[in-house]
Amino acid sequence: MAIAQPALPKAKVAPWNDPIIRGWFFQIVVIGAVTALTWYLVSNTIENLERQRIATGFAYLGRESGFEIGDTMIPYSPADTYARALFVGILNTLRVSVLGIVLATILGTLIGVGRLSPNWLLNKLCECYVELFRNVPLLLWLFLIYKVISEAFPGPRQAIAALWDTVFLSNRGLYLPVPFAHDVHGWMGVALLVGIAATWAIRRWAKARQAATGQPFPTIKAGLGAIIGLPLLVWLISGAPLDFSVPHLKGFNFEGGTVIQPEFTALLVGLTLYTSAFIAEIVRSGILALHKGQSEAAYSLGLTRGQATRLVLLPQALRVIVPPMTSQYLNITKNSSLAIAIGYPDLVAAVNVTINQTGQAVENVLIIMAAYLTVSLSISLFMNWYNRRIALKER
Numbered sequence: 001m002a003i004a005q006p007a008l009p010k011a012k013v014a015p016w017n018d019p020i021i022r023g024w025f026f027q028i029v030v031i032g033a034v035t036a037l038t039w040y041l042v043s044n045t046i047e048n049l050e051r052q053r054i055a056t057g058f059a060y061l062g063r064e065s066g067f068e069i070g071d072t073m074i075p076y077s078p079a080d081t082y083a084r085a086l087f088v089g090i091l092n093t094l095r096v097s098v099l100g101i102v103l104a105t106i107l108g109t110l111i112g113v114g115r116l117s118p119n120w121l122l123n124k125l126c127e128c129y130v131e132l133f134r135n136v137p138l139l140l141w142l143f144l145i146y147k148v149i150s151e152a153f154p155g156p157r158q159a160i161a162a163l164w165d166t167v168f169l170s171n172r173g174l175y176l177p178v179p180f181a182h183d184v185h186g187w188m189g190v191a192l193l194v195g196i197a198a199t200w201a202i203r204r205w206a207k208a209r210q211a212a213t214g215q216p217f218p219t220i221k222a223g224l225g226a227i228i229g230l231p232l233l234v235w236l237i238s239g240a241p242l243d244f245s246v247p248h249l250k251g252f253n254f255e256g257g258t259v260i261q262p263e264f265t266a267l268l269v270g271l272t273l274y275t276s277a278f279i280a281e282i283v284r285s286g287i288l289a290l291h292k293g294q295s296e297a298a299y300s301l302g303l304t305r306g307q308a309t310r311l312v313l314l315p316q317a318l319r320v321i322v323p324p325m326t327s328q329y330l331n332i333t334k335n336s337s338l339a340i341a342i343g344y345p346d347l348v349a350a351v352n353v354t355i356n357q358t359g360q361a362v363e364n365v366l367i368i369m370a371a372y373l374t375v376s377l378s379i380s381l382f383m384n385w386y387n388r389r390i391a392l393k394e395r
Contacts, residue, residue, distance in 0.1 A: 089350030108279025133277035146266035199223035286317035
């Protein structure tokens with residue numbers, strides 16, 4: 001029979017040598033130091049502002065702004081408040097950022113795959129593209145693109161007309177016809193959301209069906225039918241209203257329709273071309289990280305090079321691509337602040353005008369920081385969720 005050994009007494013440790021006590025102590029000291037520094041900076045800033053008789057607080061957001069914004073997604077006039085002006089700037093930043101992310105992802109993927117092409121000419125062209133855009137600052141590209149756009153096209157009176165004089169292109173932008181506001185447009189938006197939800201449900205059902213029976217389902221065609229067909233059906237049922245506001249020359253510029261301004265175009269093109277060069281290298285390295293047996297197995301099944309890349313290599317490479325791609329999406333959002341250099345009215349431009357008029361720089365800078373922090377964290381949360389979703393599940 002085994003004899004139980006008595007438990008050894010625990011060695012006594014001095015409080016300053018206990019790792020738990022020492023860890024808590026240093027954390028409390030660091031938190032206290034940070035709190036004291038923050039209190040000193042805030043109190044000192046408030047005292048200096050009061051001494052200089054500069055107003056503090058965010059009450060100014062409810063006052064009339066008094067300045068115009070040339071490119072807006074929602075109705076805005078100088079009689080609106082500073083809060084609405086900043087909201088217009090945020091929407092402009094989001095518009096160029098979202099479009100830049102989508103376009104840069106598509107172009108960067110194509111360039112990255114092209115760099116792996118056995119075609120020597122295509123390979124070298126993609127390599128030159130990457131090296132050219134990665135090694136020149138984005139600000140210089142924005143200046144160049146904006147200069148080319150503003151000088152390559154004629155003035156409004158000599159604008160290039162197309163589609164039976166309903167579309168005009170000049171150095172002040174691309175003027176397009178737009179439909180007049182109608183009640184059916186709201187219902188078409190609801191139908192679009194229903195079509196997106198239906199597409200998601202169809203995809204889940206088709207995936208479960210294929211796993212159970214092995215029979216594929218044309219999910220893409222069905223999804224496009226739902227997303228496009230439902231709004232179209234609502235439009236037809238409501239009588240198919242088709243009244244357009246067509247741009248026309250009046251004086252020295254066009255009136256009516258809508259315009260895609262050169263500042264927006266230059267910023268979007270610059271962000272897309274610049275960021276796609278970095279995304280191309282991420283895609284290329286992600287594909288090269290896969291074992292060559294994956295491509296060899298795909299070719300042995302009779303898949304073409306394009307089919308092997310689209311169906312075998314890229315889906316597996318996503319697990320390597322997504323984390324660094326998140327950084328590039330964040331860079332697009334933050335680099336959009338360079339819009340002020342070419343006159344695009346983003347959030348930074350609206351805040352600069354607000355600071356000049358109100359003198360409340362601290363509050364406005366905090367608004368910029370909060371806006372970019374919110375957008376960046378939202379992108380990070382979504383990409384982290386997607387990365388977990390496509391990760392390999394270990395048993």
